[in-house]
Amino acid sequence: xSIKVKVGQRIKELRNEIGISQEALANKAEIDRTYVTDVENxxxxxxxxxxxxxxxxxxIPFKDFFNSPNFNK
Amino acid sequence: xSIKVKVGQRIKELRNEIGISQEALANKAEIDRTYVTDVENxxxxxxxxxxxxxxxxxxIPFKDFFNSPNFNK
Numbered sequence: 001x002s003i004k005v006k007v008g009q010r011i012k013e014l015r016n017e018i019g020i021s022q023e024a025l026a027n028k029a030e031i032d033r034t035y036v037t038d039v040e041n042x043x044x045x046x047x048x049x050x051x052x053x054x055x056x057x058x059x060i061p062f063k064d065f066f067n068s069p070n071f072n073k
Numbered sequence: 074x075s076i077k078v079k080v081g082q083r084i085k086e087l088r089n090e091i092g093i094s095q096e097a098l099a100n101k102a103e104i105d106r107t108y109v110t111d112v113e114n115x116x117x118x119x120x121x122x123x124x125x126x127x128x129x130x131x132x133i134p135f136k137d138f139f140n141s142p143n144f145n146k
Contacts, residue, residue, distance in 0.1 A: 002122075003122055004121065004122065046121050047119065047120055047121075048080055048119050048120075048124065049075075049118050051121065061139075061144065062139035062145070063136055063139040063141075063144060063145060066134075066136040066138070066139050068136075071134065071135045071136060072134045
């Protein structure tokens with residue numbers, strides 16, 4: 001599984017845990033909604049600055065974002 | 074401190090722990106040496122794919138890369 005897919009799945013997982021829509025997450029992170037869709041679907045090679053915006057909007061520290069079986073097989 | 078600077082400092086810190094040069098790290102990660110220099114100096118908004126190459130070359134899991142006071146203040 002590519003890192004793009006892993007990151008996308010993790011964002012989707014955390015967003016669903018919080019129970020907000022892609023649009024709500026996008027608005028909170030000040031990122032375009034279509035960009036969030038593409039990231040979640042593993043179609044974007046996201047930059048660290050945009051990842052930081054999403055991680056902050058998900059209210060999770062970076063180390064916890066990456067503390068998932070996906071990233072540590 | 075911007076996320077670009079935080080990532081750059083962390084890469085440099087881990088590279089120095091291993092005791093390899095920027096050039097050796099760049100070769101191992103199959104990334105241009107000048108790109109590694111720019112990343113370490115906080116001048117690049119690195120993509121997740123290139124960060125994965127560097128993290129793998131540093132032989133550290135993503136979650137440990139981000140488990141540093143820099144990222145979790």
